[in-house]
Amino acid sequence: MGPEIVREAQQMQRLATRHRRKGRRIAVVPTMGALHEGHRALIREGRRRSDVLVVTIFVNPAQFAPHEDLARYPRTFDADLSMCRDEGVDFVFAPSDETMYPPGYGTYVTVEDLSKGLCGKSRPTHFRGVATVVTKLFLLTQPDAAIFGWKDAQQLVIIRRMARDLHIPVEIVPVETVRDADGLALSSRNKYLSPEERAEAPVLCRSLQNARMLIEKEDIRDTAVLRRAITGQIERESKGRIDYVEIVSLQTLEPLAQIARDNTLIALACYWGSTRLIDNIRV
Amino acid sequence: MGPEIVREAQQMQRLATRHRRKGRRIAVVPTMGALHEGHRALIREGRRRSDVLVVTIFVNPAQFAPHEDLARYPRTFDADLSMCRDEGVDFVFAPSDETMYPPGYGTYVTVEDLSKGLCGKSRPTHFRGVATVVTKLFLLTQPDAAIFGWKDAQQLVIIRRMARDLHIPVEIVPVETVRDADGLALSSRNKYLSPEERAEAPVLCRSLQNARMLIEKEDIRDTAVLRRAITGQIERESKGRIDYVEIVSLQTLEPLAQIARDNTLIALACYWGSTRLIDNIRV
Numbered sequence: 001m002g003p004e005i006v007r008e009a010q011q012m013q014r015l016a017t018r019h020r021r022k023g024r025r026i027a028v029v030p031t032m033g034a035l036h037e038g039h040r041a042l043i044r045e046g047r048r049r050s051d052v053l054v055v056t057i058f059v060n061p062a063q064f065a066p067h068e069d070l071a072r073y074p075r076t077f078d079a080d081l082s083m084c085r086d087e088g089v090d091f092v093f094a095p096s097d098e099t100m101y102p103p104g105y106g107t108y109v110t111v112e113d114l115s116k117g118l119c120g121k122s123r124p125t126h127f128r129g130v131a132t133v134v135t136k137l138f139l140l141t142q143p144d145a146a147i148f149g150w151k152d153a154q155q156l157v158i159i160r161r162m163a164r165d166l167h168i169p170v171e172i173v174p175v176e177t178v179r180d181a182d183g184l185a186l187s188s189r190n191k192y193l194s195p196e197e198r199a200e201a202p203v204l205c206r207s208l209q210n211a212r213m214l215i216e217k218e219d220i221r222d223t224a225v226l227r228r229a230i231t232g233q234i235e236r237e238s239k240g241r242i243d244y245v246e247i248v249s250l251q252t253l254e255p256l257a258q259i260a261r262d263n264t265l266i267a268l269a270c271y272w273g274s275t276r277l278i279d280n281i282r283v
Numbered sequence: 284m285g286p287e288i289v290r291e292a293q294q295m296q297r298l299a300t301r302h303r304r305k306g307r308r309i310a311v312v313p314t315m316g317a318l319h320e321g322h323r324a325l326i327r328e329g330r331r332r333s334d335v336l337v338v339t340i341f342v343n344p345a346q347f348a349p350h351e352d353l354a355r356y357p358r359t360f361d362a363d364l365s366m367c368r369d370e371g372v373d374f375v376f377a378p379s380d381e382t383m384y385p386p387g388y389g390t391y392v393t394v395e396d397l398s399k400g401l402c403g404k405s406r407p408t409h410f411r412g413v414a415t416v417v418t419k420l421f422l423l424t425q426p427d428a429a430i431f432g433w434k435d436a437q438q439l440v441i442i443r444r445m446a447r448d449l450h451i452p453v454e455i456v457p458v459e460t461v462r463d464a465d466g467l468a469l470s471s472r473n474k475y476l477s478p479e480e481r482a483e484a485p486v487l488c489r490s491l492q493n494a495r496m497l498i499e500k501e502d503i504r505d506t507a508v509l510r511r512a513i514t515g516q517i518e519r520e521s522k523g524r525i526d527y528v529e530i531v532s533l534q535t536l537e538p539l540a541q542i543a544r545d546n547t548l549i550a551l552a553c554y555w556g557s558t559r560l561i562d563n564i565r566v
Contacts, residue, residue: 009450017452021304104535106396107414107448112389131390139450165390167292167422169300252387 002085003055003092009099009140015091016054016142024051027173028143030134033057033094034074034188035083038178042147043087045175049145055084056137057094061101062108063129069274074188093141100136109135111158111165114253118154118267119278122243130155131162138168146170151177151185153265153280157253177279179205185279197272200238204270204279207233211266215283221259223247226266234270243269243276250282259283285368286338286375292382292423298374299337299425307334310456311426313417316340316377317357317471318366321461325430326370328458332428338367339420340377345384345391346412352557357471376424383419392418394441394448397536401437401550402561405526413438414445421451429453434460434468436548436563440536460562462488468562480555483521487553487562490516494549498566504542506530509549517553526552526559533565542566 006012019026027050029042035057046053057080064070077094084092108128115127138146146163148156160172178186183205184198193201207230214220214229230245245268248255256264267280289295302309310333312325318340329336340363347353360377367375391411398410421429429446431439443455461469466488467481476484490513497503497512513528528551531538539547550563 013450013452102447104444105448107392107394107445109449110391110393112391114389136448136450139452161387162390164385165388165419166392167296167419169296169422 002081003089005081006091006093007095007099009095009136012054012091012093012095012140013142016052016140019052020142025145026050026052026054026141026143027145027147028054028056028137028141029147030056030058030137031080032059032073032188033080034076034191035080036178036186036188038149038151038186040083040087041178042149042175043084043089045173046145046147047088049147049173050143052090053088054091054093054141054143055080055089056141057092058100058133058137060129060133061097062132063126065123065125068123069189069192074191093137100133108132109162109166111162114154114158114161117248117253117255118244118246119269120154122269122276127155127158131158134159135162135166135168138163138170143170145173147173147175149175149177150280150282151187152278153267153282154253157250183209185277187277189275189277192275193272197275200240201272201277203234203238203240204268204277206237208266208268208279208281212281212283215259223256223259226259230266230268234268238270238272240270240272243271285364286372288364289374289376290378290382292378292419295337295374295376295378295423296425299335299423302335303425308428309333309335309337309424309426310428310430311337311339311420311424312430313339313341313420314363315342315356315471316363317359317474318363319461319469319471321432321434321469323366323370324461325432325458326367326372328456329428329430330371332430332456333426335373336371337374337376337424337426338372339424340375341383341416341420343383343412343416344380345415346409348406348408351406352472352475357474376420383416391415392445392449394445397437397441397444400531400536400538401527401529402552403437405552405559410438410441414441417442418445418449418451421446421453426453428456430456430458432458432460433563433565434470435561436550436565437536440533466492468560470560472558472560475558476555480558483523484555484560486517486521486523487551487560489520491549491551491562491564495564495566498542506539506542509542513549513551517551521553521555523553523555526554 027046109131182202184202269278310329392414465485552561
């Protein structure tokens with residue numbers, strides 16, 4: 001017996017309300033499907049923290065710009081369902097576009113400041129789409145805990161702020177990035193890479209690890225020096241086209257001149273062809 | 284024994300959660316205080332529909348533009364509390380700015396399209412502030428029903444859309460505008476009027492009633508003709524400076540060329556000095 005598949009928003013809300021009334025602890029793992037081992041780690045964290053575990057699978061049109069990869073984003077529903085079954089998920093909420101964005105839809109949630117830098121520069125409406133759909137998913141699934149990966153660090157920081165600001169009573173639980181053996185952060189978009197691009201992409205992780213080494217072993221704290229080291233390595237060791245390399249405060253996502261102990265995010269985005277990959281570390 | 288006064292957001296949410304768990308029906312009446320007989324009608328409607336009635340009193344800075352009347356907006360907390368006591372209100376939620384907008388606050392709810400016309404033209408950030416604070420108040424007070432006046436028709440339409448779009452499980456209950464004997468719609472801002480201005484202001488209501496008569500008795504359906512009749516009367520009979528006179532769809536708030544039976548809102552705003560009054564009718 002696998003998870004119950006729920007397609008309709010109000011039905012999801014009714015089910016969640018019923019379980020909450022019975023005092024059961026709900027966790028939600030919001031995903032766009034195309035589940036990989038990174039998602040499995042989120043699902044397992046959710047399973048540990050809940051009586052009722054909901055995985056949402058929704059390729060959210062509101063977080064894609066017109067020129068982005070909405071249409072070709074990988075959709076692997078049967079395999080996703082199989083992973084959810086293996087991990088003991090109770091509900092898979094896989095709504096239609098129509099039930100999430102019915103005719104006349106017009107309400108959006110924005111988290112100012114935090115959404116402007118990093119990925120927000122090249123994707124100016126992306127985090128509005130994310131904050132909107134996550135608000136909606138939280139109101140539909142009524143979770144005690146919601147599980148997000150550090151891989152999407154800016155998203156995590158934005159959603160934590162949004163939940164606090166809107167008084168959504170949910171604990172945002174972060175989970176460490178899962179990586180392939182060569183260090184590449186798992187991402188549904190890795191499927192887009194050619195074999196040559198796939199061979200180059202681990203330079204992102206290596207450049208971040210080298211930056212960590214420069215900070216911890218050589219006590220380099222000047223972020224301009226560190227950014228040059230990272231961009232230099234990516235440029236030397238790959239044909240990737242850098243979108244950004246930023247060193248920011250984990251709280252405000254504002255650029256730092258000097259590394260701040262326990263409060264620093266080093267984040268980057270890089271293109272191979274039209275495939276955009278992101279990675280980050282916290283130091 | 285009067286209502287319990289709650290000042291802190293999380294405390295309000297805890298109280299509401301406790302009552303919901305016991306299966307009690309909660310109604311909320313969101314206000315900015317300076318309560319008048321219009322608010323009393325909202326409170327009575329809320330009382331009829333609930334086991335637990337919450338009146339919120341919060342002069343929401345996010346819905347005032349810098350040049351608007353936030354600082355001088357009337358604050359009459361003791362009298363407000365007295366009315367709440369008389370009407371059997373259970374909780375008065377009167378939060379501080381700090382508990383609603385703590386440091387680092389950055390999350391806003393917008394309802395596109397509906398917020399652009401009518402009052403949105405002269406107050407471009409107003410409805411963003413309204414939608415944001417009402418979302419927050421709904422999440423804090425967890426109401427089954429929320430009571431709003433037709434006086435603020437655009438607000439009512441926007442909040443209904445917002446609640447639907449975000450899946451907030453609350454019934455939005457509208458209540459008819461309460462008027463003085465001479466027809467002036469009750470408003471906390473009427474206090475700003477000089478005696479001469481107060482004597483002129485009922486022209487708003489009269490012009491709307493005349494428009495209704497032209498529609499119902501003379502079957503005039505051309506909205507350009509009706510708008511000219513309304514603006515002409517206001518200009519002839521007062522020194523008020525018209526902000527807008529619009530005839531729009533009640534669903535989309537988009538301008539209509541012809542009156543649509545049961546789906547038409549005639550709304551206007553007019554200044555006397557710096558005091559801006561609004562009124563409307565549905566036809």
